[in-house]
Amino acid sequence: MKRIKIAFLIPSLDLGGAEKYILKIIKKYEGRKADFYVCYWSGQDILKKEFETLGAHLFRFEFKKLKTLNTFFTLRKFLIDNKIDLIHSNLPDSDYLSFFSAFFTGIGRISTVHSPLIFYENKKIRFNYFIKSFFFDKFICVSEEIFYLLRKKCMIAENKLIMIPNFSDFPEVYPHVKKINEKIVFKSVGRLHPIKNYDFLIDLFSLFSEKYFDKFELHIIGEGEERKKIERKIKEKRMENKIFLRGMSLNPKEEMSNCDFYISSSKSEGLPTSVIEAVSCGVPCILSDISSHRQIIEDGISGTLFDLKDLETACEKIFNFVKNKDLYLKMSHKAFEVGYKKFSSNFIFPRINRIYKEILSFKKRIPSVLYVVDNLGSGGLERMFYLFSKRFFMENIRLRILCLNKGGYYFEKLIENGIDCRLLSVNNIKNPFHLFKLWKEFFYFSPDIIHSHSPYSNGFSVAACFFYPFVRKKIAKIPTIYPDFSRRDFIREKIFSFFTDKYLAVSMFCADWFSKKVKIDRKKISVIYNGGLGLEGWRNSDKKNKEKFAADFIFSTLARLEKLKGVDDILKAFSYYSDKNWIFLIGGDGSHRKELEEISNSLGLKSKVIFYGWVEEPGDILHLSDAFILNSKQREGFSSALSEAAGFGLPLIASDVGGNKEIVFDGVNGILYPEGDVKAIGNAISFLASNKEKRETMGENSLKFFKEKFSFEKSFTDIKKVYEV
Structure with missing residues (x-):
C-alpha cells in the first residue's frame, strides 16, 4: 500500500x-x-x-x-x-x-x-x-x-x-490530585500577549491578596512581547513575592500537574490546549467567561468562570472555590470525566484521520445529497423515503432534507433519528422570497446532487438552481402519473426537463407515461422501484398470534382510505361470502373511513372486517394474512404496499392498472382482474381461500420476485449508482 x-x-x-x-x-x-x-x-x-x-x-x-x-x-x-x-x-x-x-x-x-x-x-x-x-x-x-x-x-x-476540538492525551483513570496545602499554587500558561489579559490577572490577585487570602503563588509560564510591561505591573502592585514569570517550558503539562489551580484571564481563545491539558491532569480550572472556556467547563459544575468586567465578584468567586475542599475535588473529577469524553486524543484523532482519508479518496466518494420534497406525511411513498434517508444517514452520506410545504409524521421521525431536516413553508414558485429561501439552503449546504421528489418540488429546485450553478447533478422523481395535468402543466414539465439531468420513475408504467406526455427521451428516465423491507426487515417484538382470529382465511389491504383505493368494492365482493369463516383486515386511514365502516355494517360484515387505522409497520398486518388485495383505480404508479406484501411471501390480488401489473403476474404470484369488476374481486378472493396449495405456490413466487426486483437493498444499491458522479 x-x-x-x-x-x-x-x-x-x-x-x-x-x-x-x-x-x-x-x-x-x-x-x-x-x-x-x-x-x-x-x-x-x-x-x-x-x-x-x-x-x-x-x-x-x-x-x-x-x-x-x-x-x-x-x-x-x-x-x-x-x-x-x-x-x-x-x-x-x-x-x-x-x-x-x-x-x-x-x-x-x-x-x-x-x-x-x-x-x-x-x-x-x-x-x-x-x-x-x-x-x-x-x-x-x-x-x-x-x-x-x-x-x-x-x-x-x-x-x-x-x-474537531483541540485534544490532549488523557490517562485512562482519574489522576491522583494532591491535597491543597496552606500555600495555594496557581499556574497560567500562555504567550505574554495583550489577548491573554495578564494585566487583569495581576489586578485580580492583588485585590485577592488584599481582601481575601494572601497565602498563594501565581506562576505565569510563557514568553512574549509583553514581558517587560508585566514585570513593571507586578512591581507596581508589590507582588514580586507572589507572582512569578517562569519563562517558556517545553513540558507545560508537567508544570500543571504540580499546581492546585489553573487560571486564565484571556479575552479570546480558539480552544486553549493549556486548559485541556490542565483538565487531563485533574487540576481544577478558574477561567474567564468566554465562549471557548464555556466549551470546556461548566460554571459551578466542572470549574469556575468569572466575568472580566467585574473584578470584585471574580475575587469572591475564586475565594469561595478555593476555600471549599470538597467542591475542589468534586469539580476536578467532573472536569476530567467530561474532558476525557470530549477532548481525549483517543476520540479526537480518529476524526482527523477520517478527514484525511475522505479527502484523499475524494474522487471515489458518494457526493452530498439534498432531498427536496413537498411534505412528509404518513403514506407509502413517504415511508419508503424515510427508509432510504435513514439508510443513507447510517452510511455516513452527507444528507439534508428540505420540506417545502409541511412536515408530518415521517418528518418528525427523521428528526428523531438525527437527520438534518428543514421545513421551509414555501408554496409559490413565482414568489422571489420563497425562491430565495430555497436558494439560501442550496448555498449553505453546497450539495453535489439535488434530488426532487415530485414535479412541484422539481420546479422549485430548477428555478433556484438558476442562481446556484454549482450542482453537479439534478435528479427528479416520478412517483405516479398525473391525469389531471393540463397542457400548460406538461409544457412547464418539458421546460424543466432541459435543466434536469435524470428522472427516476417508480415503475415502467410511470416512466412510459411521463416520456410520452412530456415528450422527453425515454433514455433520460431510469426505473427504480420503491423497495420494501419484507419479512426479514420486520422487527416488531410484539408479534400477535394469528390463531387468535380462529378464521379459515385472512386477507388484508393497506391503503389510504380514499375513493381511489376502491376499498368499498372489496367490501361488496366480500359480502358475497359473508357466510364463510373469513376475515378482512384493513390498515390505513383517510377521509373515506367512516363511510367504509358504515358500508361494512350495512353489508353484515361488522364482525368479519377489522379497521386497524394507520399502521407504521406494514408487517403488523401482513404477518397475520394469507393473501393481500389492492383495488387501485386509475393512477397507481407503483404500490409500496404490494411490494411489501410480496416480501412477506403472500399471494397478491390486484386491479390491472398502472404499476400493479409490474408486481402481480396473473396466475404466477397472484391474480389480476379488470378495474371496478366486483364479481371478479370476489372470485379471486374465493379462489385463493379455497386453494391452499396454489396460495402457497403463489406466495413463494411473490417472495422470489421480491428478492429479485423489489427488495429495499436492490433499490438502495440502484440509487447509489445514480448518485455516483
Whole structure:
C-alpha cells in the first residue's frame, strides 16, 4: 500500500498551540503508513528536536516576503517534487501559501482555524476565507465559535466545515490530585500577549491578596512581547513575592500537574490546549467567561468562570472555590470525566484521520445529497423515503432534507433519528422570497446532487438552481402519473426537463407515461422501484398470534382510505361470502373511513372486517394474512404496499392498472382482474381461500420476485449508482 505524504504548513516551530497541535497529530500517527513534511519560514526552532524525534521531515524556507510569486513557485516546486498528497495548513499566512501554491496540482487542502479573533478584527480576512473556501477541501474548526464565524460571517458552505476540538492525551483513570496545602499554587500558561489579559490577572490577585487570602503563588509560564510591561505591573502592585514569570517550558503539562489551580484571564481563545491539558491532569480550572472556556467547563459544575468586567465578584468567586475542599475535588473529577469524553486524543484523532482519508479518496466518494420534497406525511411513498434517508444517514452520506410545504409524521421521525431536516413553508414558485429561501439552503449546504421528489418540488429546485450553478447533478422523481395535468402543466414539465439531468420513475408504467406526455427521451428516465423491507426487515417484538382470529382465511389491504383505493368494492365482493369463516383486515386511514365502516355494517360484515387505522409497520398486518388485495383505480404508479406484501411471501390480488401489473403476474404470484369488476374481486378472493396449495405456490413466487426486483437493498444499491458522479 502506498505511503501517503502530508505536508504541514506553519509559520514557525515555536512553542505555540498550533505547533503543538501538529506535533500531537504526527505523534498519534506513529506506526501508520504516512510521511510528514513540516514546512516553516520563521521563528526560533524551539520544537525542532521534538519533530525530528518523531521522524518528521523539516524544511525551513528563507522567504524574504510571503506574498510574492517567487515564494509561491518555490513552495509549489517543493510540493510537486516531493509528490505531496495533502496539505494541512495552520494559521492565516499558511492558508495563504497553501491557497496559491497548490493551484492545479490536484493536492488536497485542509486548514485548521485556531483563533476566532481575526474574523472580528478584519473584514478583509473574512472575505479572503470566503474565496479560499472554493479551493480548500475542508476547514477544521477547533471551537464552536470559530465554526459559527466561518459559517455565518465568512459565508462558507457547511459541507466544507467540521468542528474537531483541540485534544490532549488523557490517562485512562482519574489522576491522583494532591491535597491543597496552606500555600495555594496557581499556574497560567500562555504567550505574554495583550489577548491573554495578564494585566487583569495581576489586578485580580492583588485585590485577592488584599481582601481575601494572601497565602498563594501565581506562576505565569510563557514568553512574549509583553514581558517587560508585566514585570513593571507586578512591581507596581508589590507582588514580586507572589507572582512569578517562569519563562517558556517545553513540558507545560508537567508544570500543571504540580499546581492546585489553573487560571486564565484571556479575552479570546480558539480552544486553549493549556486548559485541556490542565483538565487531563485533574487540576481544577478558574477561567474567564468566554465562549471557548464555556466549551470546556461548566460554571459551578466542572470549574469556575468569572466575568472580566467585574473584578470584585471574580475575587469572591475564586475565594469561595478555593476555600471549599470538597467542591475542589468534586469539580476536578467532573472536569476530567467530561474532558476525557470530549477532548481525549483517543476520540479526537480518529476524526482527523477520517478527514484525511475522505479527502484523499475524494474522487471515489458518494457526493452530498439534498432531498427536496413537498411534505412528509404518513403514506407509502413517504415511508419508503424515510427508509432510504435513514439508510443513507447510517452510511455516513452527507444528507439534508428540505420540506417545502409541511412536515408530518415521517418528518418528525427523521428528526428523531438525527437527520438534518428543514421545513421551509414555501408554496409559490413565482414568489422571489420563497425562491430565495430555497436558494439560501442550496448555498449553505453546497450539495453535489439535488434530488426532487415530485414535479412541484422539481420546479422549485430548477428555478433556484438558476442562481446556484454549482450542482453537479439534478435528479427528479416520478412517483405516479398525473391525469389531471393540463397542457400548460406538461409544457412547464418539458421546460424543466432541459435543466434536469435524470428522472427516476417508480415503475415502467410511470416512466412510459411521463416520456410520452412530456415528450422527453425515454433514455433520460431510469426505473427504480420503491423497495420494501419484507419479512426479514420486520422487527416488531410484539408479534400477535394469528390463531387468535380462529378464521379459515385472512386477507388484508393497506391503503389510504380514499375513493381511489376502491376499498368499498372489496367490501361488496366480500359480502358475497359473508357466510364463510373469513376475515378482512384493513390498515390505513383517510377521509373515506367512516363511510367504509358504515358500508361494512350495512353489508353484515361488522364482525368479519377489522379497521386497524394507520399502521407504521406494514408487517403488523401482513404477518397475520394469507393473501393481500389492492383495488387501485386509475393512477397507481407503483404500490409500496404490494411490494411489501410480496416480501412477506403472500399471494397478491390486484386491479390491472398502472404499476400493479409490474408486481402481480396473473396466475404466477397472484391474480389480476379488470378495474371496478366486483364479481371478479370476489372470485379471486374465493379462489385463493379455497386453494391452499396454489396460495402457497403463489406466495413463494411473490417472495422470489421480491428478492429479485423489489427488495429495499436492490433499490438502495440502484440509487447509489445514480448518485455516483
